[in-house]
Amino acid sequence: MALPNRGGGRFNPRFQRQVEPEHRINERIRVPQVRLVGDNVTVGIYPTQEALRIAQSLELDLVEISPNADPPVCKAIDYKKFLYEKKKKEKEMKANAKQSEVKEIRFTPSTDDHDFDFKAKHAESFLKEGNKVKAYVQFKGRAIMFQDRGQLLLLKFAERLQEFGALEAMPKMEGKRMLAMFAPKTAKKKKEDAPKA
Numbered sequence: 001m002a003l004p005n006r007g008g009g010r011f012n013p014r015f016q017r018q019v020e021p022e023h024r025i026n027e028r029i030r031v032p033q034v035r036l037v038g039d040n041v042t043v044g045i046y047p048t049q050e051a052l053r054i055a056q057s058l059e060l061d062l063v064e065i066s067p068n069a070d071p072p073v074c075k076a077i078d079y080k081k082f083l084y085e086k087k088k089k090e091k092e093m094k095a096n097a098k099q100s101e102v103k104e105i106r107f108t109p110s111t112d113d114h115d116f117d118f119k120a121k122h123a124e125s126f127l128k129e130g131n132k133v134k135a136y137v138q139f140k141g142r143a144i145m146f147q148d149r150g151q152l153l154l155l156k157f158a159e160r161l162q163e164f165g166a167l168e169a170m171p172k173m174e175g176k177r178m179l180a181m182f183a184p185k186t187a188k189k190k191k192e193d194a195p196k197a
Contacts, residue, residue: 024064025079026052031072034064038076045071105135107153109146116153120160123182127164133182140176150178158182 024030029048036051037043040058055062055076063082066073103126105119123133135157137150154171158180161167165182172179 022083023079024067025061026055029062029064029072029074033071034062034074035069035071036062036074036076037065041076048074051076102132102134105133105157107135107137107150107157109137109139109143109149109153111137111153116157120157123157123161124164127161127182127184130184132184133161133165134179135182136177136179137171138177144176147173147178154178154180 029052031048033045033047034051035044036046036054038055038060041054046054051074052062058076060076061079062074063077063079064072065075103123105123107116107119111119123135126133135154137153139146139150151171158167161182163185165184168181168183170180
């Protein structure tokens with residue numbers, strides 16, 4: 001049986017609290033001189049103590065933002081606000097990254113034109129939103145004999161979607177399904193095509 005922890009050794013909570021901040025700030029900056037940047041300051045190289053005094057006179061923190069530069073670059077900013085903005089940006093980037101999904105479009109070897117158009121419109125809107133599209137033809141029973149029909153259908157689908165998405169690889173069989181994957185085209189071209197003001 002394990003003995004209860006009595007607060008000694010590495011489990012001592014006092015040791016856990018001493019986490020180094022992400023950046024060196026104020027008195028933690030130990031180099032002799034720094035390049036000072038920021039709003040309302042004269043950009044230049046200063047002795048660290050002077051840079052610290054300038055930041056304090058503005059009621060800001062001196063934050064080392066490029067420690068590997070020579071001399072290190074420090075910015076006079078509100079550190080708490082800086083961290084808050086940084087977290088907010090990271091959160092937004094995560095949210096944007098999550099939005100890209102893989103949407104599925106299902107066909108059969110005997111899909112008619114009306115159904116094909118309906119599904120193609122859905123796929124176009126998925127690609128416009130930045131999602132990938134996985135299109136597949138489902139073969140049931142003896143329909144497996146019509147693989148060439150499935151391939152033609154998916155290639156016709158690729159042709160229809162070429163403005164919005166690129167076919168990642170030729171259609172291939174997986175079990176009783178023939179799959180084709182489409183990736184959204186970037187919006188860069190649209191901007192280039194836009195008339196110049």
